Amino acid sequence: MENREQWGSRAGFILAAVGSAIGLGNIWRFPYIAYENGGGAFFVPYIFALLTAGIPFMIMEFGLGHKYKGSAPKVLAAVNAKFEWLGWVQIITAAIIAVYYAAVIGWTINYLGFAFDGAWGADTKGFFFGEYLGLTSSPTELGGVRWPIFGACALTWGLTWLACNSGIRNGIERACKILIPLLFALVLVFIGRVITLPGATDGLDFLFTPDFSKLTDFSVWAAAYGQIFYSLSIGFGIMVAYSSYLPKKADISNNAAITVFINCGFSTLAGIMIFSVLGSMAHSTGKAVADVAGSGVGLAFITIPAAINTMPAPLFFGTIFFLCLTMAGVSSHISIVEAVSSSVIDKFGVSRQKVVTTFCIVGFALTSVLTTGAGLLILDIVDHFSNTICILFSALVEIILMSWVIGLDDIREDVNAHSDFSVGKLWAFSLRIITVLVLGYSFLSGLYTKITVPYGGYPTFDLVMLGWSILPLAILVAIFLQKKQAHKHFQHYS
Template sequence: MTATPPAQRETWSGRSAFIIAAVSSAVGLGNIWRFPGVAYENGGGAFLLPYLIAFLTAGLPILFLDYAIGHRYRASAPLAFRRIHRRFEPLGWWQVGLCYVICIYYAVVIAWAVAYAVYAVTLAWGEDAVGFFLSAHLRRPATVGFTLDFAPAVLIPLVLVWLTAVVALAFGIRRGIDRVNRVTLPLLAVSFTGIVVYALFLPGAVDGLNAFFTPSWAALADPAVWIAAYGHIFFSFSIAFGIMLTYSSYLRRKSDLTGSGLVVAFSNTSFELLAGIGVFATLGFLASAQGSTIAELENIQGVGLAFMTYPTLLSQMPGGQIVGVLFFVSLVLAGFSSLLSILQVQSAALQDKTGWSTRRAGVTLGIATAVPSILLFATTSGLYTLDVVDAFVNNIGVVLSAILTLLLVVIVGRRAPELARHLNAVSSFRVGPIWRVMVTVVTPIILTVILVTGAYGYIADGYADLPGWFLAIAGWGLLGVLAVVSGLLSLGTYRRPDALTIEPDDTEQLAREVQADKQRALRERSERRAGR
């Protein structure tokens, strides 16, 4: 094949732009309202051990693998996998499909946060935050099912979220996503750090921190705790469903991949711990104000934490209105930057397949995602659907995607040595035999056990006491549709003229150029010092 690089492919303005974008993607809603609750429900301080093991055995190895695939093959997920082997393309479309489903419900949570940032100005939820969220805000019916009755408090902000996302996406990664991230990430860091500092000085904050960090060692014997740890790592790191693969494909030829990965990984984990400290310090205050313990509080995980329990304590907290606005604005900022990264996976795939411009792909994709998002999740039955879709997509779909990536690319395709050489050619932190053992043996085995255990649990025990017919449609049925569509999309031809062109493996030349650049930089530094 001709060694012609892909035409008119965008690149990040620099390494910092990529790191900011990757951190913005990883630091999302899950860090603030998901991690603290998951940690508390799965052993408190003891959860940090399986979390750390999941971080080392799955998080970092697959993050580096995503970076290597994207940067080596310079394409979206479907095209990158096709360039490895033409029969691997359906895996790329499976990842695109997962992103499509995630973004249509992820935008709704952002819309809730937009509405609650407005509610917080007057503490509109009153004394019954739970009832307000379910009845006044969502207008959730008592019977599980699908409706087309819209909840205005969800519909209006959701339309605004999608309009903003489409505009940012249409401007591309430099003029759109990069500029948005450079604003939202610093604002998020400042606003949420302010909340944490304030929370630490509240009465009862120490009790909350004790509840968060005190380990329940017996929980380590529970397989569900380990499943929760690995499931959260995938959700949190944005790995194994195309995001980091796509983002790394826009990096320049000589970019420090593993060094950037370490910055992203540890930034994300640090923010999660910060979120846990801030959230549980405030929950300690709430328990103290009610004369109870944190264990006696309700709705302290997931959606319940952010939109039921947290508003309750804001009503009782000194300065609750200001803190409330900052908290929900933080959710909006964190969620929106992650939403853009999820959408970019789909936009890149669409551009590669059709040859469309960034703007045309962005607008088309925006309409194709906004419509089902509004029809499914801006309705009064949206919470039921969201709960099931989120559980099945993340705990089954994403874990399956990770296993297939490792199986096809590393074991069947035997690309681990090549990808390791590519990582080492450009990176400051070198991967070696340990990384290859992880992605070839350890991580696939662990993830397969987690997938089988999780799937069996859903089959045998159901989910959240919801009826079987509802799970069959919104859960298993959805995954089945994604599998069929992934196969069908891989049958079409690529209209971009250079799509099937694969750049030669110039790892040795690349390594020499990177080494020459380092030596040149050292000489220039020495000359500057000598000139002083």
Template structure:
């Protein structure tokens, strides 16, 4: 039996999006982020070109979109943030809500640093001579050579790493001007020996980070009424730039060769397990289910909104954007290979090294380089911002719904949250900050969000029940999801997440950045960060089992039984009545029906009414 729809006008009526397109742009802006530009194209090239689209599309339809749809539907139905939603869906797994909030909290500590890098590059581009085009600057070494000089001797080789470094083959003594600008001027890695030696704060980067948080604050302080308008620019501007860069890229000499490398299918590659892991990982982290963001955004939808259409539309747009971005990137990589007399494979890379070294180096050789640099880094800035908006909104919404005083003082809470972010983020603005950034990037969300997502899928499909979940969707949209969705939610999606997690753990190697091997204590710290969020799930479950009265089976039954929220105030639910605060108390004055009721929790024997009535109030 599905929980009943909230009645308009009752206590706790929730704010909704001003326009439907505000919601769609917010979701698209969150899902389409930097990874669509710097990771998908390289994965496609590395894993069989056009053949990679086969495992990618399979993983998308059996795992990615079903999880995406599930989280949007949960948010729209319960109209609450992650903590409250999971506490009411399956009280035993309320810890999932705390886990995803903590993960989003950790990610925001370092994700905004990437945006600060883009902002720093943007400011540096206001010049007729881009600073990464020559070697006459104070940060350059005697080994520095402009790209043109290195190309002339045909000895350059861009290392295929994710370390944001554009180097030269070990057999040559040269480094590129673009590489030295990022590593020595922006990061100043030469001033640190590793994570143990962070050094002093780089105040130019600190000011850029502060500017990012000021933008985030004034975009989120009033809730969706402000962020829903800001995303009209931050979500749409990247598409305009991608179109411009695409047209420019395909007109460059050598672009066809780059695109051929990007798309040429090698179907033998898809027989390798790593290719399927890469496809599944890219799908999950690109769409972003499990972070609580989709749930938070959908909670502000109108109850009868067609969430199914939204899920399909936004996930398809996200994947299409990744595909188009590949043409933008590889057309320019083909141009670089053509100009240097090298193969595309010698210039292809991913991660920060692509967008902060390789692409800027290519832009610097084009006529009108200042214009191309400005729009490119503004695109990176906007791609990062609306993804950052999503992570922060997931935290704010979840805590505001669970602790109403926070919602009543939203402006102050957001200011305190971003102040905390800024001061912690200063660690990434030091001369050794990139080592700290790499640590968080590796451990803050990688494993923990997969585990949290797995428990989400299990909680919905096997405890709450796919049949009840489908009834909830029918109550909202007027139609019931078919067999395909039920099979995906019940079997494919959990298997999809378990597959990625298991392979990642089996393939685990201690963190290393170029020649710097992170010490054991650093990896232990990383695992502690990852474990702290995941441990919220069993910790909250154990706490609830201990504090709930009755036999073990009675407690388990109560804690796996969904109950109504404050918007359904007064609704009797399995011998319980909703309190004004949104909690649940057992009926006393209200008479329990004499007709036996079908339990709405998991398949656990029902407790007798007298025993259940002796349990304390659930909160």
């Protein structure tokens, strides 16, 4: 049995898991999804999804990592040797996400600097797409390197390297003990100030006013489940890797529930923060909140800077907002790189320092392509297909494998051995029926939409090269890695 590093404390593990789950999507995706799908009424399917999919899936992944003490490929090889490839598909997807996620964090770092003097000016859209990104007309037209972005991406990878290279206890745990409490504190300070501005309550009314007619629309329920899966970092190896460093008598069920509830609580705080800002902006500009609401990159780098321009003390609001985005991004990036690194370490027995350093260097080299004028266009396609095809595919296959092929009894027994509350038939039913049906629907409907309506209006060649090719290539590489000779400890589990 090999010695495996452990978290220094339960709080350290939970903060690291929360740091992985809380990412940019909590801040710029959840508020708009909630508003678009019934406002206050959206919390009904959202909480239902949390209880029937989020917590059960998190318990399963924590249980897998804890029982087999390994990364996703190692764990899946333990439950069924034929399915090690699935773990590698998850890890390859995670590696791809790490590459482009670093570019977005680089943008937040640059914008943190811009907040000090309002460098984005009055035309925030023109500044972002033109002066800052130097956006080209095609993903294949790279244009020149944008050096401020290049430098910020180098800093992002450097911070991630520092945390992951230092190990679980001295690196990742220590970083998350600083980043996550500070992130919550800054969000609360931001909310405490912005909620007093004229129009802020209008934004909150707009977000939380319930439209219960939406509850009869199945797509709203699918959106709730989709948000739960996207925001919890489940289904692509991170939580399996993190839980593998837990001590033998760790409370799996409680840890999973706490992680999920904290993540979803932060999403709610983010909704309050964002729509308070949008309400204030609408009040200042004389527009309706619906006219300024949005999500994603446009919200973070165009709408919010424009809103900050209309506020008193723009330096205060701009600095805190982009510092929050940066910390949320870095904590998630650390977890993604750790999931990839732990898999290579487990498989080939290479030292942590060599694996982390190599991956960060290669990852930064690939990220540098996204610092060119075509960066946003490439990122948009890769991100869309990675999230809606690769992650959903691997999560769906994983849950079918565990709940229908392998069975959940062994994991349930291990989870219940030391947890404060036990999981039983309802937990198994949620995974075997509810989660499989919702994930299956989301994956197949998304696949059908992409086939019938080309994503984003991009040329077919670009979509095939940067989008459709990702999953087939990931599966081929995963099968190759499964056949490679494992490190002598790869099949030895504690």
